[in-house]
Amino acid sequence: MGTVETIEQSTKQKPKTTKRMTGAEAIVQILLQENVDMAFGYPGGAIMPVYDALYDHQDSIHHVLSRHEQGAIHMAQGYARANGKVGVCLATSGPGATNLITGIADAQIDSTPLVCITGQVPSSLLGSDAFQECDVLGISMPVTKWNFQITKAEEIPQALAKAFYLARSGRPGPVVIDITKDAQFEEFDFAYEPCTSLRSYKPKPKLDMSKVAEAAELINNAERPYVLFGQGVILANAEKEFKQFIEKTGIPSAWTIMGLSALETDHPLNVGMLGMHGNYGPNLLTNECDVLIAVGMRFDDRVTGNLDKYAKQAKVIHLEIDPAEIDKNVPADVPVLGDAKESLTELNKLVKPNSHEEWLQRFRDCDQEEWDKVIDEELHPKSDVLSMGEVIRHINDVTGGDHILVTDVGQHQMVACRYTKFTQSKSNITSGGLGTMGFGLPAGIGAALGAPDRTVVAVVGDGGLQMTIQELATIYQTKAKVKVLLLNNEFLGMVRQWQQLFFEKRYSSTELINPDFQQLAKGFYIPTAKVTERENLKGAIEEFINYDGSYFLEVMVGKENNVFPMVPSGSGVAEIRLE
C-alpha cells in the first residue's frame, strides 16, 4: 500500500469559488458551515493555530474549556446525546489526544456521533519522537468509525466533510481528524462542499421487503411475541413509528439501557428493563416468548447473560442498521436490515391489530412479585437508612419525569435507570457499553449546554465523581445549569456488591475514605447541600431541582445496599435473582 492518494478519489465533490486562508481558519469556517455552535476542548501547542482562529468567532462558536481532555470528550458526548447533533471536541497532540481515547471508545461502543480534532506535531517532525508526538491515528483506530491525518491544508475541506458525514450517518460513531501544525498554518484556496456519499460506504442497507413480510407473518401468528428495543430507535428518530408498531400489535416491550426513554415509562406496553439488573419479568419471560423482536439493539452480554440459555425457544426477528450485528451474538431467524424508522414504517403496514392481554398479564404478575420483594423496599424503605431508590422517587415527583437523566457507572446508574420516570425521548444519557466511570459529571455538563431548556440531573456515585471531579470548575466557568446529585455510600458500591455475593465479603480496595464534598463544591462556587436524614430529603430535592442554576446535592445512602434483581454473570436470564 505504498502510494498515498488524496481522498478526492472516493468522494464526489465539486469545489465552489475559493477564498485564500490558513488551514486553521478553514477548520473554523467548516465548523460554522456544519452548524457547529459549541465545541469542547483543551488547548496546547500543536492545536494553537485553531484556537487562535476560534478567537475571532467566539460569538458563533462557544468553546467550552474543560479541565481535562477526558472531561471535554464526555461533555461532547453528553451534548450529542441530548440534542442529536455531532459533538465536536478539540485537543492538542500527544497527551491531549491520548486523554480523549476513553471517551472515543465510549462513543464508539455507544454509537455517539463525534468529530474529534487533534493537533499533531509539524509534518517534518512526524516519526521523530518529537515533543508531544504520539501516533494518534494508530492509537485511535480500534475505537473510531474512521480517522484521518491531515498534513496539507488542501486536504482539510474534504477530510472534515467526510468526518461530519461519517460521524452522523448510518450507525453513528466517533471520527478523529489529526492535523499537523504546519497544515494549520499553511495558506491555501479554500472552498467547502459537505459530503453526502462515499462509494465505499453504505450508511443504510436497502430494506428487503421480503424480510419485512416474513417478519410480519411471524408477528401476526405469534402467541407470545416480545419486543426488545435499543438505542437504534432513538438514533433513527423512530420513536413515533415504534410506538405505532407496539400499540397496533399489542406487544409487551422491554428496553436496553441505551434504549431507555424512547418509550415513556408509563406506557402500558412498557414492561421495563432488560439485563443484569433489569426487571424480573422482562428477563424471565425472554425464555417464554415465541417470537422475539429486537429493534435497534445488539444483544450485549449484559442483556443476554449466558447465550446458551437465551431465548432458545423463540424465533428471532432482528431489525438492525448494521449488518455486522446480525447473528453476532444471537442468531436471527429473520434479519431485517435497515434504518429503524424505515423498517418500522413498512412493518406497520403489514402487521395486524392485535392484543396479548393474557401474555401481558404475565409481565404484570412478575412486576407485582418484584414490587413485593424488591421495589417497594427500595422506593419506600422501612429502615432508617436512606436508599438510592427513594432519592430517585423524589426527583420523579418534582420533575414529573420530563428531565434529562445523566448517570455515571455503578449501583447508582442501575437504580437511577430502573426507577427514573421518563416522559420524552433522548432523556437518558449513560455510559452503557463501555461502563466508563467519570462519565456522568462531564456528560451532564454537555447535556445541560446542549439542551438548555431542559432540567438536567447528573446522578453520580462517590467513586465516579472523583474520577472527573475537576469539571466542577467547568460548571462554574460555563454556568451550565446541571444538577449534580451525589449518591454517597462511601464505597465502590457495585464492586463491593460483587465482593459480597461472589468473593466472600472480602472487600478488597472498595471502601472510600472520602474528602468533604461539601467543602469541595463550595470551593468550586456551586450551591450545595447535604442530606443525611429522611425528613430533610423531600425539601432538599425540591430546592435542588427548582434552583435556577447548577446545584450540588449530596445524599448519604446505605453503605451496603445491593441492587436487585440480578442475573449473576454466566447465568441465563431466567436464573434472575430477586434477593
Next chain:
Amino acid sequence: MYSQWFRVDRESQKLDWSDLMNTSDKQEFTITAYTENHVGLLHRITIIFTKRKINIESLTTSESETEGIHRFTIAVTETLDQVIKVVKQIEKQVEVLKADYYTKKEVVQQELALYKISTKSLTNGLEIERIVREHNARFLTIEEHFVVIEKSGFRRETKALFDELKPYGINEFVRSGRIAVSRQRDGIGKDVEKLLAEAEA
C-alpha cells in the same frame, strides 16, 4: 460445504445455524477484501483479527482488476463462525467496498518461494539440477557465490522442495503470502464493479 451455503446467498438464504454452531472445527479460509487504497487501512483491518486473537497466516495486498481499487488476500485457519463475523467487520470499515471468504476448495491459490543456495553445492554433481527439474522449479539467477531457485505452488509443494534442498544447505528461504482467485465465474469483483457504477450514477 458450509461456506457455500452461508456465503453465496448470505442475505437472502435462510441460514442453518444449528449446523453452523456445530462447525467449531478450524479450517483454512481465504478472506478477500476490495478496498480503497488509503494509508492506515491495513492497520484497521488487522485490528479486527487482533481484537479476536486470530492469527493471520499471511496477508497480501495488491491492485485488483479494477483501476484504483486494492485487494487484500488474508489467509487464516479459523472456525467458519469466526470467519463470517470477521468478514462482516471488515466490510463494515468505511473504506472497504466488499469482503468475502472462501474455503480451500473454492479458490485457486498460489504461493511463491525463493531458495538461496551456494553455487558450490550446484557444481558438486547433478543432484540439484535434477531436484529443480523434478519440482518444476527454476533458476532465477546464478551468481558467482550463490544461486536463487524459484518455485510457485501450494504450501506443501514449496515445502517439499525445501526438504529436498535442505541437505545441500539453504542459505536463505522466503515464501510469499497466499494469493488466490475464486472459482466462481464472477467473483466479488463483479459486485465491486456494480457498486462503483452505482456510485458513479
